[in-house]
């Protein structure tokens with residue numbers, strides 16, 4: 001169908017990414033579930049009525065091959081959701097930092113987004129009303145982190161994960177500025193703390209579901225409003 005919209009979501013085999021992919025498919029988009037484990041990606045794609053592609057955001061060859069596959073299948077991309085991300089675990093406390101852990105976090109949460117965005121840009125330029133949505137985190141908000149009345153102020157400090165998300169926020173603004181002439185919007189979102197393997201591995205028990213976290217992405221991907229260079233949650237603008 002000429003007017004079908006094509007969306008690709010990274011890290012879409014589970015968690016918030018799977019919920020985003022499922023929500024977009026339910027809205028009638030042709031969704032590509034991108035996952036580093038091909039079998040698990042295919043399983044999620046089958047469950048939600050989507051296609052799958054193997055994509056490891058840390059691997060140049062895998063990202064290049066995935067972009068070629070999407071080009072061969074569809075010839076374009078209308079929505080790119082950079083969702084894949086890792087917490088990096090607990091070896092991030094300032095004063096006891098494992099630098100290798102920090103590098104690993106940045107390789108996925110920041111360099112991975114750059115790698116994927118660069119590879120898919122030609123396809124997004126060929127798309128219509130194209131949108132890039134970066135799944136950031138409220139922990140990347142300098143405003144919230146430095147607000148003594150905010151819940152984040154009483155949490156432990158981390159030298160890796162939140163720093164990678166603050167960098168991702170600035171990356172979002174830089175791509176938004178660069179791509180405004182192409183009509184491509186670029187925004188960051190904070191899904192809120194959701195019960196996924198990510199939070200479970202940190203020993204955090206939460207009631208908010210991945211689907212609730214995904215809702216802001218689905219609105220941004222499908223809505224008529226076309227903000228760019230914004231940082232949004234389902235409650236509105238997040239202060240940078």
Ligand SMILES: NC(=O)c1ccc[n+]([C@@H]2O[C@H](COP(=O)([O-])OP(=O)(O)OC[C@H]3O[C@@H](n4cnc5c(N)ncnc54)[C@H](OP(=O)(O)O)[C@@H]3O)[C@@H](O)[C@H]2O)c1
Pocket residue numbers: 010011012013014015016017035036037055056057058083084085086087108112135136137138190191192193194195196197198199210
């Ligand atoms: N859950 C929360 O409370 C929360 C809050 C704020 C922001 N976020 C953000 O939301 C996003 C999704 O998190 P989640 O909670 O859904 O976590 P999750 O359940 O652990 O899912 C993370 C997804 O990212 C994938 N991934 C990790 N490294 C990858 C790589 N190198 N290449 C491709 N895929 C990779 C994982 O694949 P595998 O299954 O192969 O590991 C998985 O599909 C992340 O960017 C996270 O920072 C989450």
